[in-house]
Amino acid sequence: MTQAGKLRLGVNIDHVATIRNARGGAHPDPVRAARAAAAAGADGITAHLREDRRHIGDEDITRLTREIDLPLNLEMAATEEMLEIALRHRPHASCLVPEKREERTTEGGLDVAAEHRQLRPYISELKKAGIRVSLFIDPDPVQIAVAKALGAPVIELHTGAYCEAWNAGEKERAKAELARIAAAAEEGARQGLEVHAGHGLAFDTVGPVAALPQVMELNIGHFLIGEAIFSGLDSAIKRMRALMDEARAGAAGARIA
Numbered sequence: 001m002t003q004a005g006k007l008r009l010g011v012n013i014d015h016v017a018t019i020r021n022a023r024g025g026a027h028p029d030p031v032r033a034a035r036a037a038a039a040a041g042a043d044g045i046t047a048h049l050r051e052d053r054r055h056i057g058d059e060d061i062t063r064l065t066r067e068i069d070l071p072l073n074l075e076m077a078a079t080e081e082m083l084e085i086a087l088r089h090r091p092h093a094s095c096l097v098p099e100k101r102e103e104r105t106t107e108g109g110l111d112v113a114a115e116h117r118q119l120r121p122y123i124s125e126l127k128k129a130g131i132r133v134s135l136f137i138d139p140d141p142v143q144i145a146v147a148k149a150l151g152a153p154v155i156e157l158h159t160g161a162y163c164e165a166w167n168a169g170e171k172e173r174a175k176a177e178l179a180r181i182a183a184a185a186e187e188g189a190r191q192g193l194e195v196h197a198g199h200g201l202a203f204d205t206v207g208p209v210a211a212l213p214q215v216m217e218l219n220i221g222h223f224l225i226g227e228a229i230f231s232g233l234d235s236a237i238k239r240m241r242a243l244m245d246e247a248r249a250g251a252a253g254a255r256i257a
């Protein structure tokens with residue numbers, strides 16, 4: 001089952017803040033990057049306010065909500081502290097993600113099946129505040145079923161295992177992980193959920209995920225910010241956008257033929 005509307009690109013600006021924080025100054029400014037992403041055609045901005053503030057800080061979130069017109073997707077752990085911040089800023093969306101202080105980046109999806117009791121009040125508080133709630137989960141039917149039961153309108157499928165396999169040259173494993181994502185996207189849409197995807201996506205890996213008709217939004221950050229060092233943020237975003245559109249059109253063509 002496909003869902004109407006174009007495939008949106010959310011640009012995650014976390015790692016602009018990583019570079020800024022390396023020296024503790026104000027440059028490069030993540031809000032300026034968000035503005036540039038908007039000018040380059042991004043449909044939304046994603047920012048992950050981590051408990052340890054290793055990159056995006058509280059002031060970045062304040063400025064993003066005040067200065068950027070694009071919808072803000074605030075990634076956050078399900079904690080009292082983050083809930084208070086989300087309710088104060090009321091971003092367009094909040095994506096609940098797992099966090100471990102010792103991780104270098106998000107290692108897996110939120111285990112909503114194991115944590116559904118703790119998660120339920122956070123989901124209802126965010127929904128009551130009019131914030132679109134998304135759950136960042138592994139492409140797994142049990143996780144999808146529990147996400148649905150928890151009343152989250154959106155799931156974001158973790159594409160990290162697929163991307164990591166592809167980058168390691170393990171084509172068979174990458175294909176298997178991609179098949180999991182495709183099946184999960186289909187199941188999510190069948191259950192009436194809006195399906196997003198993200199983590200680790202790059203020029204080489206975005207196509208097959210963008211081609212999935214049930215996927216309505218891709219959130220991409222680390223690769224784009226890295227690519228921006230060489231070709232500029234505008235060019236990196238525009239190339240990613242073109243690859244997404246090409247893949248989606250190709251898939252549509254394949255379906256029509």
Ligand SMILES: CC(=O)[C@@H](O)[C@H](O)COP(=O)(O)O
Nearest residue numbers: 014048097105106136198199
């Ligand atoms: C949830 C996810 O996959 C990313 O958006 C997340 O922000 C990764 O964490 P870092 O940005 O700290 O790598």
Ligand SMILES: NCC(=O)COP(=O)(O)O
Nearest residue numbers: 012198199200219221222
């Ligand atoms: N939720 C995924 C995201 O926002 C960006 O992840 P990445 O592209 O920085 O790995």
